[in-house]
Amino acid sequence: xxxxxxxxxxxxxxxxxxxxxxxxxxxxxxxxxxxxxxxxxxxxxxxxxxxxxxxxxxxxxxxxxxxxxxxxxxxxxxxxxxxxxxxxxxxxxxxxxxxxxxxxxxxxxxxxxxxxxxxxxxxxxxxxxxxxxxxxxxxxxxxxxxxxxxxxxxxxxxxxxxxxxxxxxxxxxxxxxxxxxxxxxxxxxxxxxxxxxxxxxxxxxxxxxxxxxxxxxxxxxxxxxxxxxxxxxxxxxxxxxxxxxxxxxxxxxxxxxxxxxxxxxxxxxxxxxxxxxxxxxxxxxxxxxxxxxxxxxxxxxxxxxxxxxxxxxxxxxxxxxxxxxxxxxxxxxxxxxxxxxxxxxxxxxxxxxxxxxxxxxxxxxxxxxxxxxxxxxxxxxxxxxxxxxxxxxxxxxxxxxxxxxxxxxxxxxxxxxxxxxxxxxxxxxxxxxxxxxxxxxxxxxxx
Numbered sequence: 001x002x003x004x005x006x007x008x009x010x011x012x013x014x015x016x017x018x019x020x021x022x023x024x025x026x027x028x029x030x031x032x033x034x035x036x037x038x039x040x041x042x043x044x045x046x047x048x049x050x051x052x053x054x055x056x057x058x059x060x061x062x063x064x065x066x067x068x069x070x071x072x073x074x075x076x077x078x079x080x081x082x083x084x085x086x087x088x089x090x091x092x093x094x095x096x097x098x099x100x101x102x103x104x105x106x107x108x109x110x111x112x113x114x115x116x117x118x119x120x121x122x123x124x125x126x127x128x129x130x131x132x133x134x135x136x137x138x139x140x141x142x143x144x145x146x147x148x149x150x151x152x153x154x155x156x157x158x159x160x161x162x163x164x165x166x167x168x169x170x171x172x173x174x175x176x177x178x179x180x181x182x183x184x185x186x187x188x189x190x191x192x193x194x195x196x197x198x199x200x201x202x203x204x205x206x207x208x209x210x211x212x213x214x215x216x217x218x219x220x221x222x223x224x225x226x227x228x229x230x231x232x233x234x235x236x237x238x239x240x241x242x243x244x245x246x247x248x249x250x251x252x253x254x255x256x257x258x259x260x261x262x263x264x265x266x267x268x269x270x271x272x273x274x275x276x277x278x279x280x281x282x283x284x285x286x287x288x289x290x291x292x293x294x295x296x297x298x299x300x301x302x303x304x305x306x307x308x309x310x311x312x313x314x315x316x317x318x319x320x321x322x323x324x325x326x327x328x329x330x331x332x333x334x335x336x337x338x339x340x341x342x343x344x345x346x347x348x349x350x351x352x353x354x355x356x357x358x359x360x361x362x363x364x365x366x367x368x369x370x371x372x373x374x375x376x377x378x379x380x381x382x383x384x385x386x387x388x389x390x391x392x393x394x395x396x397x398x399x400x401x402x403x404x405x406x407x408x409x410x411x412x413x414x415x416x417x418x419x420x421x422x423x424x425x426x427x428x429x430x431x432x433x434x435x436x437x438x439x440x441x442x443x444x445x446x447x
Contacts, residue, residue, distance in 0.1 A: 073304070119161055150413055340432050
């Protein structure tokens with residue numbers, strides 16, 4: 001093994017974890033940058049300069065025609081997210097939240113389940129990160145005004161957004177990475193993960209409810225809710241763009257000569273152009289466009305690309321091959337348990353990238369990434385489940401967890417790291433266990 005390469009990657013990952021956990025930032029004039037991706041980028045550059053990632057790493061990693069090309073994966077995620085951000089800036093999510101609140105303001109129990117249901121539905125078709133960023137401040141606001149405890153609602157929101165993000169592979173970058181690597185189609189993925197997602201989604205929601213059922217029986221006093229309707233034309237364009245993207249990605253395998261990443265890129269581009277034309281016709285400023293573009297997760301780009309370099313470096317060192325031999329020699333439940341634990345140690349994105357490369361080294365997968373043995377599938381879907389559900393155990397498990405905790409602090413909601421882990425353990429451990437059991441029992445896995 002190349003010890004020097006392992007040391008560089010190890011130091012970079014340790015600094016990344018500390019930066020995520022402690023929210024380290026650097027401010028240049030009025031712009032602040034999170035440091036977690038900076039440490040990764042520096043480490044990746046060192047690996048490239050020292051030759052740890054191969055002789056021609058730029059071509060091999062970023063310019064190859066394989067599904068695992070991180071640039072293609074990044075385009076898919078950013079394009080899908082851009083439509084969700086656009087819908088948020090149009091006012092779609094806040095409008096839905098206000099309507100739910102206005103119709104259920106007499107009962108906390110009804111309000112709890114209504115919010116949980118709408119977040120589950122929206123997560124399936126949009127982005128869990130965007131929903132967390134949108135709904136968390138809203139929940140904090142109405143809870144403060146109604147003088148009720150926001151904790152049951154924010155926990156339910158966070159749980160629903162992360163568990164139901166297993167449904168379609170476009171809901172989470174970890175899903176996208178694994179599925180595009182192994183050529184798992186939109187419909188093939190949904191056919192397998194629909195049942196585990198639905199069962200775990202309902203199960204985890206009721207877990208949260210039983211944890212707080214006494215508090216949710218208390219009376220609620222909410223004044224009239226101001227419902228601001230979004231612009232119908234802009235909303236129609238945004239929802240149509242989202243619907244067309246989901247539809248074409250669902251049938252992408254039946255469209256010859258079209259790679260998957262083309263679809264979200266074209267749909268997102270067309271949606272933004274249509275919005276611009278609509279704004280020009282209305283003689284309005286492009287404020288929504290600028291806010292949407294500013295709200296995209298740009299930091300994911302250097303983070304994902306740096307992680308790609310680290311994974312190749314670890315693979316060249318021989319560590320990935322040894323890990324693959326270990327996992328393939330054990331039950332898929334072991335893969336699920338280890339990936340769940342590492343997701344909270346490394347964050348779910350680098351964990352998924354590491355496990356995807358490890359699974360690629362299985363003897364059941366050929367050099368092109370084609371799956372030759374159906375026995376491989378439970379391991380892949382176990383990793384998917386862990387990458388989503390691990391976010392519930394600690395804030396480090398996902399970047400959304402860090403943003404979630406920051407929003408609560410900004411809104412003066414007391415919810416400590418210890419409380420997050422305490423509630424998260426009760427919810428996440430039985431939920432991941434249930435998900436893995438269902439995946440293991442599915443009769444159509446591998447078809």
